[in-house]
Amino acid sequence: MVAARWQVAAQARGIDVAHAGFYPNVDLVGSLSYMATGGGMLEFLTGSKLGYKVGPAISLPIFDGGRLRAELGQASAAYDQAVAHYNQTLVMALKSISDQLIRRASMDKQQAFAAESVASTQKTYDIALIAWQRGLTDYLNVLNARTQLFRQQQIQQQVEAARLNAYAGLVVALGGESGSCHSLRTTADLECAK
Incomplete structure (x- = not known):
């Protein structure tokens, strides 16, 4: 019974994950680089040798709608199956x-x-x-x-x-x-x- 109940909860979280795929994804991307062309050992501290990049990375699920809907449908079907299994387990336990x-x-x-x-x-x-x-x-x-x-x-x-x-x-x-x-x-x- 407990395992079946946990399975239902896990499948419910799967639906939440599938829903989250429909939202835009915003990430911050950063990189740091150092260019060594020659010179003294401590010259790496000068600004001319260091480089960096910082910027956002935005992902919009505009063209992934069909895949995302299919994943949501699959998660919903898995949830329905887990609920049916839980109900069957409950009925069998009560009958026993x-x-x-x-x-x-x-x-x-x-x-x-x-x-x-x-x-x-x-x-x-x-x-x-x-x-x-x-x-x-x-x-x-x-x-x-x-x-x-x-x-x-x-x-x-x-x-x-x-x-x-x-x-x-x-x-x-x-x-x-x-x-x-x-x-x-x-x-x-x-x-x-x-």
């Missing part, structure tokens, strides 16, 4: 941010559902364990409940990883670096960083 916000919101909902599922499966496991301890069921029900609990915990961790990935994508879309969150170790650290 929007996509990442939607993805993050979806992952937050999935994380809540996964946490509820783990809590429900934990209750099922606890009930199966108590029933086995009291002799109301066999140990196979406890193992099945534990297996379901492990599956739900695994799903919860996968959703958490996807949620953190969505958060990292949002940080990058907002202009942050992908390596800037390397010091965040836990979800609690991530929540504090929001």
Whole structure:
């Protein structure tokens, strides 16, 4: 985004330079000369040996109008192209941010559902364990409940990883670096960083 904005500013200055070509150019030209024809070493200080010229040099863009208009048109076209590129970059950046916000919101909902599922499966496991301890069921029900609990915990961790990935994508879309969150170790650290 910043590079595209700088490109627009540079092209705008190019238009200013092209406009400046339409103005007359006035320069002061000067020259200093010394004529050595013979004589002593210090005779260069006499006025007859020194020569100088001073005068203005004026350049009028009377006959360069077609070239100058073409340069101005080229600078204007380059500016328009830079503005179009900036606008496209801006739209893509906003779309990326929007996509990442939607993805993050979806992952937050999935994380809540996964946490509820783990809590429900934990209750099922606890009930199966108590029933086995009291002799109301066999140990196979406890193992099945534990297996379901492990599956739900695994799903919860996968959703958490996807949620953190969505958060990292949002940080990058907002202009942050992908390596800037390397010091965040836990979800609690991530929540504090929001």
